[in-house]
Amino acid sequence: MPLSSPLSPLLSPAPSLLFLTGKGGVGKTTITSSLSLLLSSASSPLDPKPSSVLLASTDPADSARDAFELPPPEYPGEVTPISSPLLSPSCSLSVTALSADPSSLLSSLSSLSSSLDVPSLAASLGVPPALLQSLGVAPLLEELSASLADPSSLLPPGADEYFSLLSLLNATNPATGRPYDLVVCDTAPSGHTLRLLGGPRFVDTTLGKVLKFRGSVAGVLAKVRSLGGGKQRSDAESSLDEAVEKIDGLQTLVKRFSAQLSDKTIRIALVGIPTTLSYLETVRTAASVNEITVPPSPLVASLFLNQLLPPSPAPAAAAAFLSRRVRSQTKRIEELEAEHPDLPVTRVPYLDREVAGLPALSFLSSSHLPQPPDSQRTLVFGGKGGVGKTTCAAATAVGLASQGLSVAVISTDPAHSLGDALGSDLSSSPDGVDLTPLLPSPPPGASLRAFEVDPASAIEDLTAALSSLSPPPALSDAGLSPADLGSLLSTLPPGADEVVALGSLVGILERGGYDRVVIDTAPTGHALRLLSYPRFVDDLIERALRVSEKVLPAIKLLGGKYQLTDEQIDAAKSKLLGVQLSMFALDELLSDEEKTAFYAVCVPTKLATEETGRLVKELAEGEVKVKVAGIIVNQVLADQEDAGKWLDGVRGEQDKVVERYERWAKEEGVEVVKVDMIDEEPKGVYGLAAVWPYFGGRDDASN
Structure with a gap:
């Protein structure tokens, strides 16, 4: 297959790292898997052909192995080679789910902590402990030692993804020991992919703060030597050097990642489907991706437009096409029901019109969705991306x-689609938007208010309060800067901001006295992270408050001056305590099994139903347990009396959205690759190969 125009912007010149992202459920895994297989085959459009390709999933809810019909990995990060006659004899293809273990770094930091308590440091230096006490640094050393004793607490749930992302730059083929020629990434849905791409900056900032402690401790040691002699080299310095070496290596990877984004060695493509919600998110994602580099540059060059209905077939062919899809879906639903016999499974039909706006949502709810019991005050909707969580939550x-x-009704997904589904702009009002007047024939007492959490404003208040308790380096003569310690704690990771913003709504929800609270969550893996984040943020604030209690007396002891008044310090502490209380309330809201219910939404495909099974298991067995009330299977097809007419109706809706995509793509200089909906779910190497003709252009696909 020649390097034809649809793939040229993406593959010429050949990248070393390729990301595909988009709204959940648009077929990223299928497209990415099929493309990886193609690039490893004798028909590869790359010239020269790669000798080794790695398909790496960065999604916490990994489905790439499902696409190739591989068994679950035997251990995290297992690299599984694909064996198939479709592969080029000179090329290998392997599949893995990213798993980077930061334990080596954490172990170094932990060993450092054991050298920083006053008795150990004094013995290491060969000086009396009283000398360290007299310098007024003992309380700060104790807090630093306590923080580093459990250094994993400095890194949030999900930080392993950032380390994994950086590890791709050094990924080597275990069979040859050489780097892969090409790494193709099947990413998490768009909002979280943007967070992931920004993750290295967080890692760099956080580790940079730890590096500053090297200077702080070195300053303390120098001060001790100037006053009381002691050994020329201590165990603490040896531990510091070991940790710093590892941190330097990670920061080098961060710089490489940023440089490769800028020079387009790392390439990014989007995947979308012909729905209004997907189109709107695609446009937002493209704009955000192009802002990642400094200065901004057009990183997005290609769009895979997936799940298009093929040209109108004859009536008999239309009926046969639809029947094959129905049979495949029915099998998946039966498997799901057999796997979860104790959970009610609700089937929601595939409608020939996109459900958006309050009248359509009202129809969907009254006709097809389950009615939760009165005891379930908080309803959480989650599942694989793009399966209709937002639509089901809104309806x-x-x-x-x-x-x-x-x-x-609240959206916690960073790629907000709730406003798109409700047909209203929710971004401008932190107190929510009253949609009651738009309800069709609302009865007395009816009230509907919609919120999209605003991470930026919520996190701005929190980081300002944290920074207020991190004074400038008034202890510079002792070499120890409390500002660095406070700054480390105020470096909030991607994802924590969503939880802080959601927590800020808890008070509004309580004051509003709502009968029901409906939460539309991020896709599976990140929804599970959401459940554990309140405890992480609570712990972070608790440590910040402890540090401030020890920092202020140390400053006064050494004659340092603090820039804020006592009233301002108390206000900052009060703000942090308020956030803490909201974290307690949020944790209680999400984990109350009597009043909170989780509805797992999926579509009747192999990848979606298998991911749903893993989600239900994790909710039952995870750290934060949430009651699963039922499974909603969306987009269920039924045999139609007039299949051709039904398909024409769906196609007509698609055509309107495709025109919007094409206008946008022309304006942005983005190449569109169109991929038809296939009558059987593409899975396994031969099913994935059925998608190849579309990568060469629609004319090739029709032959």
Whole structure:
């Protein structure tokens, strides 16, 4: 296959690292897997052909192995070679889910902590402990030692993803010991991919703070030597050097990653489907991706437009096409019901019109969605990306409000689609938008308010409060800067901001006295992270408050001056305590099994139903347990009396959105690769190869 125009912007010149991202459920895994297989085959459009390709999943809810029909990995990060006659004899293809273990770094930091308590450091230096006490640094050393004793607490849930992402730059083929020629990444849905791409900056900033402690401790040691002699080299310095060497290596990878983004060695493509919600998110994602580099540059060059209905077939062919899809879906639903016999499974039909706006959502809720019992005050909707979580959450909220209840509906997904589904702009009002007047025939007492959490403003308040308790380096003569310690704690990771923003809504929800709270979560893996984040943020604030209690007396002891008044310091502490209380309330809200219910949403495909099974298991067995009330299977097809007419209706809706995609792509200089919906779910190497013709252009696909 020649390097034809649809793939040229993506593959010429050949990248070393290729990311595909987009709204959840648009077929990223299928497209990425099929493309990886193609680039490893004798038909590869790359010239010269790569000798080794790695397909790496960065999604916490990995489905790449499902696409190739591989068994679960025997251990995290297992690299599985693909064996197939379709592969070029001179090329290998392997599949893995990213798993980087930061334990080596954490072990170094932990060993450092054991050298920083006053008795150990004094013995290491050969000086009396009283000398360290007299310098007034003992309380700060104790807090630093306590923080580093569990250094994993400095890194949030999900930090392993950042280390994994950086590890791709040094990925080597275990069979040859040489770097892969090409790494193709099947990413998490768009909002979290943007966070992931920004993750290295967080790692760099956090580790940079730890590096500053090297100077702080070195300053203390120099001060001790100037006053009391002691050994020329201590165990603490040896531990510091070991940790610093590892940190330097990670920071080198961060710089490489940023440089390769800028020089386009790392290439990014988007995947979308012909729905309004996917189109709107695709446009937002493209703009955000192009802002990653400094200065901004057009990183997105290609768009894979997936799941297009093929040209109108004859009536018999249309009926046969639809029947094959129905049979495949029915099998998946039966398997799901057999695997979870104790959970009710609700089937929601595939409608020939996209569900958006309050009237359509009201119809969907009243006709097809389950009605939660009165005891379930908080309803959480989660599942694989793109399966209709937002639609089901929005429809449930509209339906409950239409029954005369007071309802709040909230989106925690960084790629906000709730406003798109409701047909309203929710971004401009932190107190939510009152949609009650838009309800169709609302009864007395009905109320509907919609929120999209605003991480930026919530995190700005929190980091300002944290920074207020991190004074300038008033202890510079002793070589120890409390500002560095406070700054380390104020370096909040990607993802924590969503939780802080959601926590800020808890008070609003309580004051609003809502009968029901409906939460539309991020896709599977990140929804699970959401459940554990309140405890991480609570711990972070607790440590910041402890540090401040020890920093201020040390400053006064050494005659340092603090820039804030006592009243301002108390206000900052009060702000942090308020966030802490909101974290307690949020944790209670999400984990109350009596009042909170989780609805797992999926579509009847192999990848989605298998991911749903893993989600239900994790919710039952994870650190934060949430009651699963039921499974909602969306987009269920049924045999139609007039299949051709039904397909024409769906196609007509698609055509309107495709025109919007094409206008946008022309304006942005983005090449569009169109991929038809296939009558059987593409899985396994031969199923994935069925997608190849579309990568060469629609004319090739029709032959």
